[in-house]
Amino acid sequence: MSYTLARYPESLAVVRLGPGAEIPTWAESSSIFSITATAAETSLVCAARSVPGKARHHKPYTAFAVVPEEDSGDFDLASGVTGVLVALLTPLAEAGVSVFALSTFDTDWILVPKNDADRAEEAWRRSGHEVGPAAPVV
Numbered sequence: 841m842s843y844t845l846a847r848y849p850e851s852l853a854v855v856r857l858g859p860g861a862e863i864p865t866w867a868e869s870s871s872i873f874s875i876t877a878t879a880a881e882t883s884l885v886c887a888a889r890s891v892p893g894k895a896r897h898h899k900p901y902t903a904f905a906v907v908p909e910e911d912s913g914d915f916d917l918a919s920g921v922t923g924v925l926v927a928l929l930t931p932l933a934e935a936g937v938s939v940f941a942l943s944t945f946d947t948d949w950i951l952v953p954k955n956d957a958d959r960a961e962e963a964w965r966r967s968g969h970e971v972g973p974a975a976p977v978v
Contacts, residue, residue, distance in 0.1 A: 841923070841927060842927075842967075842968040842969050842970070843906050843907070843924065843927065843928060843969050843970075844906070844907040844909075844969070844970040844971075844972070845904040845905065845906055845907065845928070845950070845964060845969060845970070845971045845972075846904065846905045846907050846971075846972060846973065846974035846975070847902065847903075847904050847957070847961070847971060847972070847973055847974060848870075848871040848872070848902065848903040848904070848905070848974045849871075849973070849974070850870040850871050850887055850888075850903070851887070851888040851889065851899065851900035851901070851902070851954060852870065852871075852872065852885055852886065852887060852888055852899065852900065852901040852902070852903055852951060853885070853886060853887070853888040853891045853897045853898065853899035853900065853901065854883060854884070854885055854897060854898045854899070854901065854940055854951070855867075855883065855884040855885075855886065855891055855895050855896065855897040856881055856882075856883055856884075856896045856897065857881065857882040857883070857884060857895075857896075858881065858882065859877070859878070859879060859880055859881055859882060860877070860882065861882045863875060863884065864895075866890045866891065866892060867884060867886045867890075868886055868887040868889070868890050869886065869887070870886065870887040871903055871905075871974065872885055872903050872905075872944075872949055873885065873886055873887075874886075874942055874944075874949075876942070885901075885940075885942070885951070888900045888901070898940075900953070900954040901940060901951040901952065901953060901954060902951065902952055902953075902954045902957035902960075903949055903950070903951050904949070904950045904951075904952070904960070904971070905947055905948070905949050905974065906924065906928065906947045906948045906949075906950075907947070908946065908947055924948055925941060925948055925950075927967075927969075928948070928950060928964065928969065929941065929950070930967075931963040931964055931966065931967040931969075932950075932952070932960055932963055932964075934963065935959055935960070935962075935963035937952050937953075937956045937959055937960050937963065938952070938953060938956070939951065939952055940952075
């Protein structure tokens, strides 16, 4: 199966905070803003522009979102669709591109180091997937 991905222009960061940490005031939302908390840590995906140097983080990342086909159940968890991420991550692994993947209710997101974003696009296209710029949200 082939997929369409949308490339977002912002530079993002993945930040590690302590367990139970409050979201800092410097955190800014962007095309994706995600908080994942476990008993051991809180991870934050946010705009890279305001992450202080003293924060434990990795940046810059470029985000790609999987674009669901209109009126499809591709990302409806109840539909039992499987293999979306493996179809998209395998070409990146073969190309030596590291990833930070996460999912939302509506779709999957793949973050790659900004310097590898063009290589990621190329790997996806070689595998039959389409990549284009993200459409602005209105």
